[in-house]
Amino acid sequence: MPNKLLEVKNLKQYFGSPSNPIKAVDGISFDVYEGETLGLVGESGCGKSTTGRSVIRLYDITDGEVIFKGKNIHASKSRKELKEFNREMQMIFQDPYASLNPRMTAGEIISEGFDIHGLHKDKKERREHIGNLLEAVGLNREHANRYAHEFSGGQRQRIGIARALSLDPSFIIADEPISALDVSIQAQVVNLLKKLQKERNLTYLFIAHDLSMVKYISDRIAVMYRGKIVELGEANEIYNNPIHPYTKSLLSAVPLPDPLTERKRQRIPYVHEETTEQASVHEVVPNHFVYGSDNQIKKWTK
Amino acid sequence: MRKKLLEVNDLKINFKTYAGIVQAVRGVSFELYEGETLAIVGESGSGKSVTSNSIMKLIPQPPGIYAGGEILFEGRDLIPLTEKEMSKVRGNDIAMIFQDPMTALNPTMRVGRQITEVILKHNKKVSKEEAKQRAIKLLDLVGIPMPEKRFKQYPHEFSGGMRQRVVIAIALAADPKLLIADEPTTALDVTIQAQILELMKDIQKKSNTSIIFITHDLGVVANVADRVAVMYAGQIVEYGTVNDIFYNPRHPYTWGLLGSMPDLKNDAEEELRTIPGSPPDLIHPPIGDAFAARNEFAMAIDYEQEPPMFKVSETHYAKTWLLHPDAPEVPIPDVIQQRIEGYLKEAGENA
Numbered sequence: 001m002p003n004k005l006l007e008v009k010n011l012k013q014y015f016g017s018p019s020n021p022i023k024a025v026d027g028i029s030f031d032v033y034e035g036e037t038l039g040l041v042g043e044s045g046c047g048k049s050t051t052g053r054s055v056i057r058l059y060d061i062t063d064g065e066v067i068f069k070g071k072n073i074h075a076s077k078s079r080k081e082l083k084e085f086n087r088e089m090q091m092i093f094q095d096p097y098a099s100l101n102p103r104m105t106a107g108e109i110i111s112e113g114f115d116i117h118g119l120h121k122d123k124k125e126r127r128e129h130i131g132n133l134l135e136a137v138g139l140n141r142e143h144a145n146r147y148a149h150e151f152s153g154g155q156r157q158r159i160g161i162a163r164a165l166s167l168d169p170s171f172i173i174a175d176e177p178i179s180a181l182d183v184s185i186q187a188q189v190v191n192l193l194k195k196l197q198k199e200r201n202l203t204y205l206f207i208a209h210d211l212s213m214v215k216y217i218s219d220r221i222a223v224m225y226r227g228k229i230v231e232l233g234e235a236n237e238i239y240n241n242p243i244h245p246y247t248k249s250l251l252s253a254v255p256l257p258d259p260l261t262e263r264k265r266q267r268i269p270y271v272h273e274e275t276t277e278q279a280s281v282h283e284v285v286p287n288h289f290v291y292g293s294d295n296q297i298k299k300w301t302k
Numbered sequence: 303m304r305k306k307l308l309e310v311n312d313l314k315i316n317f318k319t320y321a322g323i324v325q326a327v328r329g330v331s332f333e334l335y336e337g338e339t340l341a342i343v344g345e346s347g348s349g350k351s352v353t354s355n356s357i358m359k360l361i362p363q364p365p366g367i368y369a370g371g372e373i374l375f376e377g378r379d380l381i382p383l384t385e386k387e388m389s390k391v392r393g394n395d396i397a398m399i400f401q402d403p404m405t406a407l408n409p410t411m412r413v414g415r416q417i418t419e420v421i422l423k424h425n426k427k428v429s430k431e432e433a434k435q436r437a438i439k440l441l442d443l444v445g446i447p448m449p450e451k452r453f454k455q456y457p458h459e460f461s462g463g464m465r466q467r468v469v470i471a472i473a474l475a476a477d478p479k480l481l482i483a484d485e486p487t488t489a490l491d492v493t494i495q496a497q498i499l500e501l502m503k504d505i506q507k508k509s510n511t512s513i514i515f516i517t518h519d520l521g522v523v524a525n526v527a528d529r530v531a532v533m534y535a536g537q538i539v540e541y542g543t544v545n546d547i548f549y550n551p552r553h554p555y556t557w558g559l560l561g562s563m564p565d566l567k568n569d570a571e572e573e574l575r576t577i578p579g580s581p582p583d584l585i586h587p588p589i590g591d592a593f594a595a596r597n598e599f600a601m602a603i604d605y606e607q608e609p610p611m612f613k614v615s616e617t618h619y620a621k622t623w624l625l626h627p628d629a630p631e632v633p634i635p636d637v638i639q640q641r642i643e644g645y646l647k648e649a650g651e652n653a
Contacts, residue, residue, distance in 0.1 A: 043491035044462070152580050153346075182345040183518055187562030187574035194573070209491060212521075216564030216574070239566065253496035255521030257563055259544045260649035262525040267496045 005171055005203050006032040006055070011064035013047070013054045024050040026227035027064070029281070032171070037197065037204040039218030039235065041211055041250070047227040048207050052173045055205070056091055057082075068171070083117060090164040094176035096156035100148040106134070106159050107144030113166045133162040136199075138192060154185035161192065165200070173205045178213060190217055211254045215239055223247045226272075229281075233288035243290045243300050246270050307480060307512050308334040308357070313371035315349075315356055318364055322585040326352045328536035329371070334480070337510040341523040341544075343559070344533035347581050350516050353533070354482045357514070358398055359388045375480070394424050397478035401485040403465035407457040413468050414453035417441070420475035440471040445501055463494035467501070474505065484516045499525055520563055524548055529617075532556050535582050535592035541611070542618035549642050551634065552620040554597045560638050575637060591623065599624060599632050 009029050014021035025047045032038045040048045054061050057073060066073050073085055093099035100109055107130045111120075120126040131141035137158040148156060157177060164172055174193065178186040190213060196202060208214050214221060215235050222232040223246065231244040242248045249270035255262060277293035284290050284301055292300065315327040327349045334340050344350045355361055357373055359380060373380045375395060380388070400406040408416055417437040421428055428436070434453070441449035444467040457465055466486060473481060483502065487495035503526065506513060515526055523530055523544070530547040532540040532555065540553040551557055561575025579596045582588050588595065594604035603623050612625035624632050633639065 043493060154580065183520070184345060184558055184562045184577040185580075187576040188578075190564075191573050191576060211492065212564050212566045215566060249493060253492040254566060255496070255499075255519070255525045256566060257520040257524050257548060257560060258645040258649075259524040259527075259548050260645065262521075264652075265496075265525065267493075267500065270493070 002033040002035060004031050005034045005069065006205075007065075007067040008051075008055065009065040009067070011051070011054060011066065012062040013050050013059055014062040021062075023227050025054060028224075028227075028229045030222055030229060030232060032203060032205060034170075034203055035197075035201055036219040037206050037217055039214035039221040040205060040207045040224060041209060041214050041221060042224035043209060043250075046224040048209075048224050049175050051224070052091070052175050052205060052207050056089055056173055057085075087113075087117060087167040088169050089171045089173070090167065090169040092157075092160050092164050092172060092174040092177045095180055096153050096160055097148075097180075099160055100156055102148050105145050105147055106139075106151070106162075109148070109159060110134070110144075110162050110166050113163070117167060119167075129166075133166055136165065136196065137162045138188075152185075153181050154188060157181060157185075157189055158192070161189075161196070165196065168200075170201070171203045171205070173207070175207045176209070177206075179208065179210065186213065193217065211250060212256075223250065228291055229289075230291045231289065233285075237285070237288050241285070241288070243284055243288070243297075244292065245273075245300065304335040304337070306333055307336050307376060309372075309374040310353075310357070311372050311374070313353065313356065313373065314369040315352055315361060316367045316369045318367065319585075323367075325369075325584050325587055326536055327356065328584075328587065330533075330536075330538055331371075332531050332538065332541065334512050334514065336479075336512055337506065338528045339506065339513040339515055339526050341515045341517060341527035341530045342533055343517060343520065343523055343530060345518060345581060347584075348533040349536040350533045351484055354398075354484055354514055354516050357480075357482060358392060358396055359383070360398075393420055393476040393478065395478055396480045396482065397473035397476065399466075399469055399473050399481065399483040399486045402489050403462055403469050404489070406469050407465060409457050411456075412453070413441075413455055413457060413460070414438075416468070417472050417475050420472055424476040437471075437475070440474060441468070443474070443505070444468070444471045445497070446471075462490055463497065466490060466494075466498055470498075470501065470505075474509075477509070478511065480512045480514070482514045482516070485518070486515075487522060488517070488519070495522070502526065520548075520559060532559070535587065536584055537592065537621065539593065539622070540620040542614070542620075546615065546618040549646065550614070550618070551638070552614050552618070552625060553593075553622050554599050554624070555593050556620075557635055557638055558596075560641075561635065565641055575635065591621075593622075601629065 010027050011025055012027050013025040014023055016022045040051060042048045053059055055066055061074050110130050110133055111126060114120045114126060120129050130144050134141055134143055139158055178189050181189060206217055218235045221235050221238045222229045225246045231238060231247045242251055249268045252268040275293050275296060277295060279291060279293045281289050281291050282297045290297060311331050313327055313330045317324040317326055330353055342350045368381050414437050417440060418433040421433040421436055438449045438453055441452055446452050446464060446467050487498050517523060527544045529543050531538045534555050540556050551560060558577035564574060577596050582592050590606050591604040591609055594600040601623055609621050609623045611619045611621050613619055623629055
């Protein structure tokens with residue numbers, strides 16, 4: 001059994017006034033194991049990005065616990081401890097245009113973390129490290145002196161990945177890292193992420209709305225709807241044996257590059273069913289979890 | 303015989319920039335019949351949006367230059383038309399649905415007025431009240447619940463999917479014969495995307511509208527298209543029916559596009575096939591085949607001479623030297639061939 005790298009317990013992230021909050025994330029729990037990729041999917045506004053941002057402490061969470069390598073990272077921490085944590089956990093952002101400072105060269109962007117953490121003070125050593133990182137993500141050493149606007153979208157995303165890798169983290173949150181890229185470039189970046197995972201034993205939380213890419217890259221998938229994880233399980237299990245009606249609806253809407261299937265496609269509409277009964281997480285099949293009330297689960301698994 | 307609505311012949315569009323002249327569209331030809339959907343696929347910078355914008359004459363001049371070719375709409379060339387003549391074609395004959403429903407609507411104007419504006423502009427005989435009734439009918443047609451109430455609301459009161467429906471209602475307001483949809487679902491969630499695609503197909507069935515559908519998502523293409531044009535570096539590199547392109551792709555670029563999509567159905571653990579490198583600079587388009595530098599099957603001639611469109615079948619053409627009788631036999635790459643066989647087998651079983 002692999003180690004639990006991250007445990008999220010009953011995480012809540014509310015925004016707005018305390019009397020009438022927007023419940024972006026409304027009590028979710030999940031674990032991420034060392035070396036795996038957990039895919040987080042859902043439509044816009046379901047709280048998937050908020051989850052990622054709460055886990056990495058970009059927000060102060062409303063309630064719950066985020067335990068990383070056995071430590072609760074939202075409990076008040078000293079600056080030193082936070083720095084340590086920041087080295088371990090990094091993020092790749094969606095928009096490769098907005099997430100790179102246009103006034104900095106690629107080398108400066110990648111090495112900013114070195115300054116903050118007081119690493120590689122020797123100039124030559126630093127240049128060497130920057131060069132290695134650029135090569136690891138498929139760029140050239142010479143690219144270090146160029147500015148962001150001199151790169152294409154795919155190359156920029158590679159710089160974003162090199163920045164995330166610069167402090168040698170163990171856990172990376174990738175928030176829609178490929179949504180802004182062209183199909184052929186998406187495949188390049190996904191292959192790169194997979195390669196880096198193998199080489200560096202990285203663990204990913206991969207947030208996306210593109211189900212086919214998520215299924216391809218993930219070992220397990222969590223499906224979010226209105227701030228809740230409604231279904232979680234092995235990627236193939238979720239795809240072949242979805243139980244929650246929302247997951248079924250989502251899967252039925254993904255178009256495939258196969259015209260004969262597409263002509264017969266029947267979309268399953270999802271109607272949200274309000275229930276007054278107490279809902280909870282059920283383990284329907286081993287390692288396959290579904291959120292719902294007892295009666296709902298009975299109905300769905302029939 | 304179906305009626306030919308649009309014919310584009312050897313269209314060339316350039317843009318003047320400080321760095322030089324960008325040849326964005328380099329000799330594109332295709333035709334479109336009544337009631338048919340043509341999908342134009344390609345990556346950003348391939349010229350697909352420039353092509354579709356040029357049909358609406360939405361290319362700003364300068365910096366844009368119509369450098370050659372013709373756009374025949376019902377036999378009449380649109381390129382020499384004046385702005386005034388063109389404004390009659392826009393909306394009435396050809397309408398456009400834009401990618402981003404968040405910016406395509408005027409945020410300070412009620413949704414209803416944005417629709418009636420189009421109706422009143424294109425038909426001087428219609429009274430305001432009639433226009434309103436028609437707008438409400440349109441909102442109903444595109445599947446917006448409670449159209450009377452929604453008519454009076456502002457765009458910010460609508461969700462993304464609902465706004466795209468409004469954009470479609472505006473496009474349909476003057477009953478166009480041709481609808482150009484430029485990535486209409488790219489900004490939407492998959493479930494909403496599926497609804498919008500259904501809606502567009504439904505409208506097409508009812509009113510026999512022709513649609514040009516611009517997208518980079520091959521899944522969407524398989525869903526909506528009758529015929530497909532694959533664009534690369536300002537040219538159409540493969541052209542055929544949707545079955546030709548998906549079950550018998552002949553151009554290595556099409557192989558690359560198909561291979562870089564993960565396959566949801568057939569469980570494959572191997573790496574995604576990618577197209578190495580990035581598209582060429584169109585200020586100095588490469589000599590020979592523009593795709594040669596990224597093509598693992600490139601031959602010497604690819605760097606010397608541009609390939610012509612080779613005929614694969616009556617409906618299917620591809621612009622690659624691999625189809626020349628003297629070229630070595632290059633089969634469709636295994637991964638893609640296996641996938642296609644998987645799809646066809648399943649279709650056979652379900653038939």
